[in-house]
Amino acid sequence: MRFTGKVWRYGDNVDTDVIIPARYLNTADMKELALHAMEDIDPTFAGKVKEGDMIVAGKNFGCGSSREHAPGALKAAGVACVVAESFARIFYRNAINIGLPLIELGEGDINIKAGDMLAVDLAAGQAENLASGEKFAIPALPGFIQDIAQAGGLVPYTQQLLAKKK
Amino acid sequence: MARAMTMTEKIFAAHAGLSEVQPGQLIKAKLDLVLGNDITSPPAIKEFEQISDKVFDKDKIVLVPDHFTPNKDIKSAEMAKTMREFARKQNITHYFEVGRMGIEHVLLPEQGLVAPGEVIIGADSHTCTYGAVGAFATGVGSTDMACAMATGETWFKVPASIKVELTGKLTKWVSGKDVVLTLIGMIGVDGARYQSLEFAGPGVASLTMTDRLTISNMAIEAGAKNGIFPVDSITEQYLTGRVKRAYTPVAADPGAEYIRTITINLEKLTPVVALPHLPENVRPVSEMALTPINQVIIGSCTNGRIEDLAQAAAIFDGKQVHEDVRAIIIPGSQDVYLEAVKLGYVEIFVKAGAVVSTPTCGPCLGGHMGIMAKGERAVATTNRNFRGRMGHVDSEVYLASPAVAAASAVLGRIAGPEEVA
Ligand code: SF4
Numbered sequence: 278m279r280f281t282g283k284v285w286r287y288g289d290n291v292d293t294d295v296i297i298p299a300r301y302l303n304t305a306d307m308k309e310l311a312l313h314a315m316e317d318i319d320p321t322f323a324g325k326v327k328e329g330d331m332i333v334a335g336k337n338f339g340c341g342s343s344r345e346h347a348p349g350a351l352k353a354a355g356v357a358c359v360v361a362e363s364f365a366r367i368f369y370r371n372a373i374n375i376g377l378p379l380i381e382l383g384e385g386d387i388n389i390k391a392g393d394m395l396a397v398d399l400a401a402g403q404a405e406n407l408a409s410g411e412k413f414a415i416p417a418l419p420g421f422i423q424d425i426a427q428a429g430g431l432v433p434y435t436q437q438l439l440a441k442k443k
Numbered sequence: 444m445a446r447a448m449t450m451t452e453k454i455f456a457a458h459a460g461l462s463e464v465q466p467g468q469l470i471k472a473k474l475d476l477v478l479g480n481d482i483t484s485p486p487a488i489k490e491f492e493q494i495s496d497k498v499f500d501k502d503k504i505v506l507v508p509d510h511f512t513p514n515k516d517i518k519s520a521e522m523a524k525t526m527r528e529f530a531r532k533q534n535i536t537h538y539f540e541v542g543r544m545g546i547e548h549v550l551l552p553e554q555g556l557v558a559p560g561e562v563i564i565g566a567d568s569h570t571c572t573y574g575a576v577g578a579f580a581t582g583v584g585s586t587d588m589a590c591a592m593a594t595g596e597t598w599f600k601v602p603a604s605i606k607v608e609l610t611g612k613l614t615k616w617v618s619g620k621d622v623v624l625t626l627i628g629m630i631g632v633d634g635a636r637y638q639s640l641e642f643a644g645p646g647v648a649s650l651t652m653t654d655r656l657t658i659s660n661m662a663i664e665a666g667a668k669n670g671i672f673p674v675d676s677i678t679e680q681y682l683t684g685r686v687k688r689a690y691t692p693v694a695a696d697p698g699a700e701y702i703r704t705i706t707i708n709l710e711k712l713t714p715v716v717a718l719p720h721l722p723e724n725v726r727p728v729s730e731m732a733l734t735p736i737n738q739v740i741i742g743s744c745t746n747g748r749i750e751d752l753a754q755a756a757a758i759f760d761g762k763q764v765h766e767d768v769r770a771i772i773i774p775g776s777q778d779v780y781l782e783a784v785k786l787g788y789v790e791i792f793v794k795a796g797a798v799v800s801t802p803t804c805g806p807c808l809g810g811h812m813g814i815m816a817k818g819e820r821a822v823a824t825t826n827r828n829f830r831g832r833m834g835h836v837d838s839e840v841y842l843a844s845p846a847v848a849a850a851s852a853v854l855g856r857i858a859g860p861e862e863v864a
């Protein structure tokens with residue numbers, strides 16, 4: 278999978294309550310939730326985010342609640358992938374399960390600014406910041422997590438598994 | 444001989460059908476229980492229906508409508524209805540209707556649905572609470588719940604473990620909440636990210652089950668996958684009469700590997716609060732300068748048990764809630780509620796000028812029953828003080844124990860229990 282998109286830049290510990298506040302969780306309609314994505318830290322996001330944009334953040338992205346509505350709302354808002362130094366584990370799991378690509382870069386400075394354009398090639402394991410020309414490697418997903426991602430998420434993956442068993 | 448393993452590694456090995464596992468290994472494990480609530484189940488049900496028409500075991504799924512119930516609006520009523528109809532259709536044994544329900548993580552241990560050595564996943568991040576009884580329990584999302592309901596298994600990455608060595612005994616008015624907040628203050632909100640917290644040491648024996656449930660509950664606030672306690676006579680006593688099936692307690696092997704050991708002397712702990720907007724912003728209550736408050740919440744899956752209410756009742760007895768404060772008390776389950784009535788706590792609360800609610804998550808996640816306006820400040824016994832968690836994005840939540848919350852309600856500012864009692 279290859280894509281190019283504009284960067285939305287955030288800091289450390291972006292929690293699931295700001296990704297999608299609980300006051301909106303009386304629906305599980307991701308399109309509707311997407312209208313409120315990130316609004317408590319960035320009221321401009323939902324109105325301006327474009328299909329294919331990417332989020333780049335610091336450490337522990339997605340900490341807090343297990344609500345899958347968080348990666349779900351970002352995906353429905355058009356976010357193509359989230360790049361972070363590290364991810365909270367339930368968010369990581371959920372994103373893989375619903376087929377939202379994540380790129381975990383490890384601790385350290387990520388030299389990517391808001392508005393930069395990123396080109397990501399998941400299959401080749403390469404990304405490039407088109408603004409600075411800087412290239413970085415995307416760590417490969419381990420074992421069957423790769424299979425889940427390739428199947429497009431846990432539901433299609435499980436469907437395939439169950440079909441094989443029959 | 445298999446390698447020496449931690450509690451979590453041993454439970455995983457047993458459920459993956461392996462003689463040993465090690466940190467970083469990806470495994471598929473059998474599940475003893477799958478949990479969902481009124482927010483996470485509806486999307487899970489939708490996905491489940493794309494995979495299967497029958498759950499793997501109707502006795503091993505628990506559905507609890509607790510977040511927005513009794514329903515706060517039409518949309519949440521629709522979600523609860525989706526879950527109720529699914530429970531009926533699939534003949535789910537453990538569905539808890541309003542009137543019999545409680546906050547999931549108070550309810551499940553109380554009803555004997557979780558036991559030592561088991562593997563439990565729940566579509567709720569505080570599923571880690573059940574580590575208190577020596578189970579491996581962790582939060583997942585709705586898709587995981589959906590697939591687990593169909594197959595009875597899921598994948599895990601075996602976490603490395605951090606040993607939390609507890610020594611000494613807690614002093615008066617210091618409880619499990621102070622222990623876990625202190626720990627999070629020491630290691631930070633991602634201090635145990637993708638790792639297991641395993642509690643150990645002589646201090647464990649002095650902690651009640653309520654303390655342990657509170658501590659395991661907030662393992663996730665340190666980023667941990669789970670927070671697990673050894674099984675001892677206190678655990679066994681708690682389980683007696685609750686858990687009717689056979690279970691296999693697991694103990695860490697001597698020589699098990701931990702990536703880090705953190706020692707906490709319980710004797711030295713004092714009442715603390717976590718300042719907005721992260722649970723790691725922990726300060727002693729005694730260092731809080733005059734901080735006026737508008738609201739106090741006592742309840743939640745962290746501190747909604749009868750011993751928590753007992754602490755609050757001991758403070759409120761014969762006192763009045765400060766005129767500038769709304770104090771809202773939410774028993775964690777119907778059993779806790781009834782016990783609080785029988786023990787006279789409800790009378791104490793009402794006489795003090797506090798509100799006593801039916802069990803619900805309610806204000807903990809900014810759902811209903813105590814949402815805050817702009818600029819307001821609460822002391823809450825809940826577990827998260829993220830921006831906007833309890834209402835307006837410019838409202839503030841200070842996390843504390845029931846004793847600190849009650850004392851603060853009486854004095855109208857953040858206060859220590861000894862200032863009131
Ligand atoms: S009480 Fe709060 S933290 Fe616990 S399950 Fe309910 S919303 Fe989640």
